[in-house]
Amino acid sequence: MKSNQEQIIKMFDAISSSYDLTNRVLSLGIDVSWRKEACRKALELQKGNDLVIADIACGTGDMILHWQDFTKDKKVKFIGIDPSSGMLEIAKDKLKDLLLLEKLQLFLAQAQELKILKNQSVDILSIAYGIRNVVDIDQALVEFARVLKKDGVLVILEFTKNESEGILDRLAQFYTKRILPIIGGLVSRNYKAYKYLPDSIQDFLSTDVLVEKLCKNGFRMHIIKSYSANISTLIIAIKE
Numbered sequence: 109m110k111s112n113q114e115q116i117i118k119m120f121d122a123i124s125s126s127y128d129l130t131n132r133v134l135s136l137g138i139d140v141s142w143r144k145e146a147c148r149k150a151l152e153l154q155k156g157n158d159l160v161i162a163d164i165a166c167g168t169g170d171m172i173l174h175w176q177d178f179t180k181d182k183k184v185k186f187i188g189i190d191p192s193s194g195m196l197e198i199a200k201d202k203l204k205d206l207l208l209l210e211k212l213q214l215f216l217a218q219a220q221e222l223k224i225l226k227n228q229s230v231d232i233l234s235i236a237y238g239i240r241n242v243v244d245i246d247q248a249l250v251e252f253a254r255v256l257k258k259d260g261v262l263v264i265l266e267f268t269k270n271e272s273e274g275i276l277d278r279l280a281q282f283y284t285k286r287i288l289p290i291i292g293g294l295v296s297r298n299y300k301a302y303k304y305l306p307d308s309i310q311d312f313l314s315t316d317v318l319v320e321k322l323c324k325n326g327f328r329m330h331i332i333k334s335y336s337a338n339i340s341t342l343i344i345a346i347k348e
């Protein structure tokens with residue numbers, strides 16, 4: 109019997125080839141503006157010209173492409189980490205220019221085991237729609253705090269649990285729970301994977317609990333912002 113964590117990674121392997129298309133259809137491209145804002149706000153805190161940016165749970169590499177767009181005037185070393193070989197294969201193709209220029213390294217690893225990153229070696233660490241899939245979140249936060257430099261910036265984008273009862277919140281919950289698995293299932297031909305999405309949001313932490321855990325691990329909050337009837341949340345925190 110595979111562990112829950114192994115099953116989650118296997119599921120991402122199974123949907124890797126249709127992931128980008130399904131993602132764009134389901135979010136209608138809105139996630140692009142959330143990702144861009146995350147990069148812009150984080151870079152306001154890191155004005156240096158020489159940066160190490162690590163994207164954890166990098167998947168097919170979208171966040172790294174955004175980081176690249178926003179740092180054209182800087183000397184940046186990019187690191188992408190994900191435990192799904194299927195997702196990383198797609199990333200390798202999308203990011204081949206950065207790989208050829210030796211500006212990017214991709215590694216197969218999990219957020220809670222970042223052995224390939226040295227202590228205090230990273231200026232910006234991002235994890236976009238990834239932390240929800242990490243079974244041992246506490247250990248992942250210990251690792252994020254370990255690898256970030258002092259005053260390093262942590263960027264989390266995530267679908268956090270929303271228990272508000274407002275009309276827009278309920279509409280958003282209806283979309284996520286009822287519509288999204290059907291559309292996601294049709295595009296990816298994997299209903300189970302897209303049923304996992306609302307289930308994993310339901311099982312995930314609320315923003316308040318996640319923030320509390322971050323503070324306990326030595327992070328100071330800079331931005332906590334929700335988008336689209338609280339569907340998505342951006343947290344930018346600074347390592348003290």
Ligand SMILES: C[S@@+](CC[C@H](N)C(=O)[O-])C[C@H]1O[C@@H](n2cnc3c(N)ncnc32)[C@H](O)[C@@H]1O
Pocket residue numbers: 113116117120164165166167168169170171189190191192195217218219220235236237238241242243
């Ligand atoms: C929803 S995708 C997000 C991918 C990408 N960050 C994006 O924004 O499109 C979630 C990713 O988390 C990865 N993942 C699953 N378990 C993980 C873990 N324990 N540590 C790090 N990444 C994990 C999956 O392989 C998958 O690529």
